[in-house]
Amino acid sequence: MSKFRKEGGKELPEISTASLPDIVFMLLFFFMVSTTMRDVELNVSYLQPQAKELTKLEKKDLVSNIHVGVPLRKYQKTFGTESRIQLNDQFATVDDIQSFIASEREARKEELRNKLTTSLKVDRYTKMGIIVDIKQELRKASALKLNYSALQGADEN
Amino acid sequence: MADIAFLLLIFFLVSTTMDVDTGIYKKLPPIPEKQETPEDIKVKKRNVLAILVNRNDELLVNGELLDISQLREKTKEFILNPNNSDELPEKQVKTVPYFGDVMVSKGLVSLQNDRGTSYEMYIRVQDELAIAARELKDEKAMSKWGKVYSELDKEQQDAVKKYVPMAISEAEPKNVGGKR
Numbered sequence: 663m664s665k666f667r668k669e670g671g672k673e674l675p676e677i678s679t680a681s682l683p684d685i686v687f688m689l690l691f692f693f694m695v696s697t698t699m700r701d702v703e704l705n706v707s708y709l710q711p712q713a714k715e716l717t718k719l720e721k722k723d724l725v726s727n728i729h730v731g732v733p734l735r736k737y738q739k740t741f742g743t744e745s746r747i748q749l750n751d752q753f754a755t756v757d758d759i760q761s762f763i764a765s766e767r768e769a770r771k772e773e774l775r776n777k778l779t780t781s782l783k784v785d786r787y788t789k790m791g792i793i794v795d796i797k798q799e800l801r802k803a804s805a806l807k808l809n810y811s812a813l814q815g816a817d818e819n
Numbered sequence: 820m821a822d823i824a825f826l827l828l829i830f831f832l833v834s835t836t837m838d839v840d841t842g843i844y845k846k847l848p849p850i851p852e853k854q855e856t857p858e859d860i861k862v863k864k865r866n867v868l869a870i871l872v873n874r875n876d877e878l879l880v881n882g883e884l885l886d887i888s889q890l891r892e893k894t895k896e897f898i899l900n901p902n903n904s905d906e907l908p909e910k911q912v913k914t915v916p917y918f919g920d921v922m923v924s925k926g927l928v929s930l931q932n933d934r935g936t937s938y939e940m941y942i943r944v945q946d947e948l949a950i951a952a953r954e955l956k957d958e959k960a961m962s963k964w965g966k967v968y969s970e971l972d973k974e975q976q977d978a979v980k981k982y983v984p985m986a987i988s989e990a991e992p993k994n995v996g997g998k999r
Contacts, residue, residue: 679821686824690831697835711942715949719840781840784938791934793941801850811842812942 706731706748708785712815719809724777726766731785745788759799779807843945866908868897868928874935887943894951898924917978931990952985959983
């Protein structure tokens with residue numbers, strides 16, 4: 663056995679891994695800073711419309727999302743292929759919106775409650791009828807800050 | 820050490836998303852306190868830019884069939900009324916800080932869409948109006964300070980906003996020949 667060991671003496675010294683934690687920690691902090699927690703599992707699919715005059719939504723914790731889109735394939739048997747509303751994790755109807763807003767308010771600190779913004783994430787082929795109903799409900803719940811989620815579109819002119 | 824860090828790293832990679840939320844910000848009008856008689860605020864016809872969008876995503880602006888690409892120019896012309904035409908909105912003299920006494924348009928944009936209008940069209944109309952408003956503000960800011968609107972400070976922005984007001988009113992939707 664010792665015969666083999668002697669040959670090993672000429673091998674390159676192993677690369678030091680002492681700096682590995684530093685590198686990994688750097689990556690870790692990068693991801694922690696630049697990402698946000700995934701909030702809900704989506705049951706609907708949507709393709710957001712494009713727009714040019716966009717504002718960024720600051721303060722993610724003061725945003726409550728309402729998704730409207732076509733149900734995923736596995737739900738299409740029960741919910742059809744028309745656009746549906748999703749609140750939190752479940753499908754909902756327009757009548758559920760007021761209680762949804764109330765519970766979203768409940769979850770925030772008292773002094774932040776009137777700063778809540780509602781972000782509408784809607785599929786671009788949805789008909790306006792459903793959006794109009796949602797807007798009416800939001801007005802009734804006096805959640806007046808609204809954001810129509812849209813993607814940055816190409817500027818063609 | 821590295822193992823723990825790796826574990827954390829992988830956890831964050833899996834449980835987070837990178838997307839930034841962008842969108843068009845709007846404020847909804849509050850619901851009127853009581854069921855009052857239909858508001859008596861009568862606006863002269865020339866002061867209104869009525870935009871109607873039907874269920875086929877066609878645009879009717881003051882009775883004229885328009886393409887979405889023409890909407891921006893039309894809106895700007897409506898607010899500015901460069902030739903003081905009788906068809907376009909009246910102006911009234913207002914005192915605006917930094918600018919002094921200027922003629923401010925009384926124009927009002929009214930937007931109405933059908934229940935069958937697609938969301939994409941709605942956003943495009945909103946977007947065009949927002950761009951028109953921004954371009955008007957930029958123009959004024961440019962001629963006064965040589966800067967675009969977004970680079971001005973708060974007071975200057977308020978002044979410009981007063982100078983070129985952009986009031987958009989969204990009418991309650993009609994349900995014309997379409998099911999819910």
